[in-house]
Amino acid sequence: MTATNSRITDSKLGLSMADVLILPPQQRKIVQWLIKRPDSVTLAQVSIHLDLNQQATLALLDKLVEEGFVQQVLTSGEVKYRVNLAAKRGIQQQNIQQTLAPGNPLAIIFNPSGDYAVQAGAKFELNITVTNKGVESALIDIFIDELSPQLIQWCDAPKQRLALSPNSVGEVLFEFHVPVTAIPSTYNYSIVVDAPLHYPEDTPIRHGAKIQVLPAIETVVRVSDPTFSLLPLTSSRSPAKILPGGILQVNVNVHNRSDRVDRFRLSCLDLPEEWVSIRYPEGLETAGLVIPNMGLNLNPGEKGEILLQFQPSLGANAGLYYPSIRLYSANNPDLMLLDVIYWEILPSYLLNAEMLIVVNRVRRKGGTFEVKLTNAGNTVREIACEAVPIDEDKVCTYVTSPALLRVLPGEKVSTKVTVVPVKWWYRPMFGAGRLLNFRIELVDQQQIPLPNPALPGSLIWEPRPWWQFLLVLLTVIGSVAAIAFLIWLWLFRPLATPKILQFLSSDATYQASNGEFIRLSWQIRHPKKLQTISLSGLFADGTAAVQPVVYTFNGKIPAELQQFCQIGAVLTCANVPTDARKSGDYIFQMQAFANDNPDLPADTIKTNTIKIIPIPPPQLLQFSPTQSVYQEVKNSDAKIRSDTIRLNWTINDLNRLKELRIIGRSPENLVNSPQQTYNVSQGIPDTLKTFCTQQDNQLNCRNVPADNRGVGDYIFEIQVFTKTDTDKPSISQKTDLVKVQPLPSKIIEFKINDNNPLPKYPIVINPLKPNKPLNLSWKIEGSNNIKVELLPAPGDIPRNGTIPYPVNQQPGSEIITLQVTNSTGEKVSRSVTIETFLPPNSTTNQPQLPQLEGAKPQIPAIPPPPATQPTQPPGTSSSSGKNTSPNPNSPTPSQPDKLSPLELPPGFD
Numbered sequence: 001m002t003a004t005n006s007r008i009t010d011s012k013l014g015l016s017m018a019d020v021l022i023l024p025p026q027q028r029k030i031v032q033w034l035i036k037r038p039d040s041v042t043l044a045q046v047s048i049h050l051d052l053n054q055q056a057t058l059a060l061l062d063k064l065v066e067e068g069f070v071q072q073v074l075t076s077g078e079v080k081y082r083v084n085l086a087a088k089r090g091i092q093q094q095n096i097q098q099t100l101a102p103g104n105p106l107a108i109i110f111n112p113s114g115d116y117a118v119q120a121g122a123k124f125e126l127n128i129t130v131t132n133k134g135v136e137s138a139l140i141d142i143f144i145d146e147l148s149p150q151l152i153q154w155c156d157a158p159k160q161r162l163a164l165s166p167n168s169v170g171e172v173l174f175e176f177h178v179p180v181t182a183i184p185s186t187y188n189y190s191i192v193v194d195a196p197l198h199y200p201e202d203t204p205i206r207h208g209a210k211i212q213v214l215p216a217i218e219t220v221v222r223v224s225d226p227t228f229s230l231l232p233l234t235s236s237r238s239p240a241k242i243l244p245g246g247i248l249q250v251n252v253n254v255h256n257r258s259d260r261v262d263r264f265r266l267s268c269l270d271l272p273e274e275w276v277s278i279r280y281p282e283g284l285e286t287a288g289l290v291i292p293n294m295g296l297n298l299n300p301g302e303k304g305e306i307l308l309q310f311q312p313s314l315g316a317n318a319g320l321y322y323p324s325i326r327l328y329s330a331n332n333p334d335l336m337l338l339d340v341i342y343w344e345i346l347p348s349y350l351l352n353a354e355m356l357i358v359v360n361r362v363r364r365k366g367g368t369f370e371v372k373l374t375n376a377g378n379t380v381r382e383i384a385c386e387a388v389p390i391d392e393d394k395v396c397t398y399v400t401s402p403a404l405l406r407v408l409p410g411e412k413v414s415t416k417v418t419v420v421p422v423k424w425w426y427r428p429m430f431g432a433g434r435l436l437n438f439r440i441e442l443v444d445q446q447q448i449p450l451p452n453p454a455l456p457g458s459l460i461w462e463p464r465p466w467w468q469f470l471l472v473l474l475t476v477i478g479s480v481a482a483i484a485f486l487i488w489l490w491l492f493r494p495l496a497t498p499k500i501l502q503f504l505s506s507d508a509t510y511q512a513s514n515g516e517f518i519r520l521s522w523q524i525r526h527p528k529k530l531q532t533i534s535l536s537g538l539f540a541d542g543t544a545a546v547q548p549v550v551y552t553f554n555g556k557i558p559a560e561l562q563q564f565c566q567i568g569a570v571l572t573c574a575n576v577p578t579d580a581r582k583s584g585d586y587i588f589q590m591q592a593f594a595n596d597n598p599d600l601p602a603d604t605i606k607t608n609t610i611k612i613i614p615i616p617p618p619q620l621l622q623f624s625p626t627q628s629v630y631q632e633v634k635n636s637d638a639k640i641r642s643d644t645i646r647l648n649w650t651i652n653d654l655n656r657l658k659e660l661r662i663i664g665r666s667p668e669n670l671v672n673s674p675q676q677t678y679n680v681s682q683g684i685p686d687t688l689k690t691f692c693t694q695q696d697n698q699l700n701c702r703n704v705p706a707d708n709r710g711v712g713d714y715i716f717e718i719q720v721f722t723k724t725d726t727d728k729p730s731i732s733q734k735t736d737l738v739k740v741q742p743l744p745s746k747i748i749e750f751k752i753n754d755n756n757p758l759p760k761y762p763i764v765i766n767p768l769k770p771n772k773p774l775n776l777s778w779k780i781e782g783s784n785n786i787k788v789e790l791l792p793a794p795g796d797i798p799r800n801g802t803i804p805y806p807v808n809q810q811p812g813s814e815i816i817t818l819q820v821t822n823s824t825g826e827k828v829s830r831s832v833t834i835e836t837f838l839p840p841n842s843t844t845n846q847p848q849l850p851q852l853e854g855a856k857p858q859i860p861a862i863p864p865p866p867a868t869q870p871t872q873p874p875g876t877s878s879s880s881g882k883n884t885s886p887n888p889n890s891p892t893p894s895q896p897d898k899l900s901p902l903e904l905p906p907g908f909d
Helices: 017-021 025-036 043-050 054-066 149-154 466-492
Strands: 070-075 078-083 106-111 116-119 123-132 138-144 159-164 168-177 186-194 205-214 227-231 240-242 248-255 262-267 276-279 283-286 289-291 296-298 303-310 319-321 324-329 337-340 343-345 351-359 367-375 381-389 396-401 404-407 412-421 434-444 454-461 499-505 509-511 519-525 530-539 544-552 570-577 584-594 601-606 610-613 620-625 629-634 640-642 646-651 657-665 671-679 692-695 698-705 712-722 731-734 738-741 746-752 760-764 774-781 787-791 801-805 812-821 827-837
Touching: 017 025, 025 043, 025 054, 025 070, 025 078, 043 054, 043 078, 054 070, 106 186, 106 205, 116 123, 123 138, 123 159, 123 186, 138 168, 149 168, 149 186, 159 168, 227 337, 248 324, 262 303, 296 303, 351 454, 367 381, 367 404, 367 434, 367 454, 381 396, 381 412, 396 434, 404 412, 412 434, 412 454, 499 584, 499 601, 519 530, 519 584, 620 712, 620 731, 646 657, 646 712, 671 712, 746 812, 746 827, 774 787, 774 812
Parallel strands: 116 205, 240 343, 509 610, 629 738, 760 827
Antiparallel strands: 070 078, 106 123, 123 168, 138 159, 138 186, 186 205, 227 248, 248 303, 262 296, 262 324, 276 303, 283 289, 319 343, 324 337, 351 367, 367 412, 381 404, 381 434, 396 412, 434 454, 499 519, 519 570, 530 544, 530 584, 584 601, 584 610, 620 646, 629 640, 646 698, 657 671, 657 712, 692 698, 712 731, 712 738, 746 774, 774 801, 787 812, 812 827
């Protein structure tokens, strides 16, 4: 078995500073590096820092995660790592977190989440799990971005769709078939998750990753590693089935392929402990005594079997479960042997429904009934409840609140049904009352059959009380009184007064762009009694919109209204203009004053809200950078500067524009590109004529340089001011993140005594005569803001220079490291180990250098040459082309055909 790419485990106890000191060197290097970084890092970043391949780096990180020293964090669908220093003992912490914007309804898990390596001719699978945490069902499109054409050709189904209800999980699988003829390289691709119909503001969500295609060669596998297999064989498409409350038995076959006796044990941490049972074969410790084993003991080359049982609780939810199974080896505890078993708990749809009577005898109010649903199954049920009358006469109205019930497994929910009689003339006069029958129909939204799809019910409408007979008498008396009142009103009615019959606008909305103003129309009865009309206009908030207008009639139409009004039995005026021209919401009020009482209005009326729609703002059709990544460049005079970011934009209605403002900020909202202002009120300014064109009142600008300064991340914002704007722009829009990357740092030269040193630089020391200091020289190329260090001392140094470095007069070794760090934190380094040792004829008690096998233990009488002179193997020629004669101060070889240890060239341990 091989280790899986995605490892999500629970963090344990956390890390103390004392634990850091006892970690192995490589793990300690990872932890110390993570402590210095405030944010999480990816597997690729850790791999680059350690200068290891990702498989070896992943093994080190998994060990730290298992011990609780490092946490895994899922950020935007990508697994990252951070150090776990704050955890308390005895408290487990969740190490997988879903980093979402506030209110984001979709949670996405990619497996594998990062980069992946595959051989040419092999297959690669990408599994994507989507959780709908929103409140509505959604159609979710998951597809490979069109900018990854190579991956689209390799994928059988590059675009897939999920339909998820609220709080549900879906899974899609992308299968890639890499052809044998694929060129070994690294291919970038992006997976897009988009729900434009239901979550347009929160999608699309992009996930970028890489696939490294390796040459089509056979991978070497160590034959001594143990293996194990699971029976039955399962997959995400064909999981094992378990009935509710049932048991799934899995046989784990283990093969010890090593030459040592080994003990194996299983673990499954993804499920509750009471769901998992692991049984190892029983062994005999002494005669007649059988004890359970704590593991599976296997001799070299032997195979054994472990019994693994899954028994989920009776109330476990139906669905797919895929726990990870890990096999531990006592001989090799760092070996990661993982596998996944897929099993599904079959659904149970048991649902009990009952109707309870709250009030079923009514007189004037409605009856109340309660429908209770109990979900005794293991699936989420959505049941629609509707009350339906049974009788032919539809006497009642039925209200169900809520009408749709969502019942979780093991829960009880209820809905209230209100039945109200509405046809009062159907109410009985005598007897025991009228029986009104109905039924509650239950409909499953997933079309799952129900044991009781209908619940019968009845309502008793009690008869009228005896005192209601008095209403008949009162009705007769009231009729006589009404007739008398009408006679009085006809014979002795008061004098007629003006009455406003109608007051409205010819249109409910007007367009400010067309220069329209509001026109009013009205009708007034008894115009001969009309003296004046007062018109006033108000905004919707109650403030005055126009000046009040008063029209004086005195039995005739005033001159200013003659072309709009006609007088007869009714005064009719149509399309009378007003001074309302500004955009906004208006309400007009009319007051009519009679001749006999000019101080008090005879009638008052108001219009509905009338709108003047403002002129729409210009449209910003496009605003984006020419490219998303820029690089620092070197001028002809060898000066380094950042490449100028160039912007594109397209805006409509140029003749309405006054000013454009462009400013650049960092993701932390700090201004890193000063504001640029362009006055376009008179057309295209001179500063933009090189980059902008005007066509059909549209401003098109391409490759406009921004005022960016230095390396970093930029987000540019454009603000569009029209000629009517004062302090706030009509439009503002931001670009995506634009990066300016620094020049790569390079160590051009790192020499000792004007020579390029080997990884180990040996120096023979003389106790009686101190060695001369070493002459260290270097040359560095890179960005302006790089940091050059010479470690362990003196620390910060200039880009180019030469310094003397003293030689330690005691035998030993020290590492000199030249390290370059750019502004983004990337480091480049070169190291050399300085080894000092005594000559073999020294009388001090220092360790002697080892000799070659078979060499005579002869010690040269003359000490070797100084370390500053480069050692040349015998037979090599000098730069002049002539054979170099042996140095009279160099030791003589102990044997003609072999070299003594001091004559050997320096090399790695």
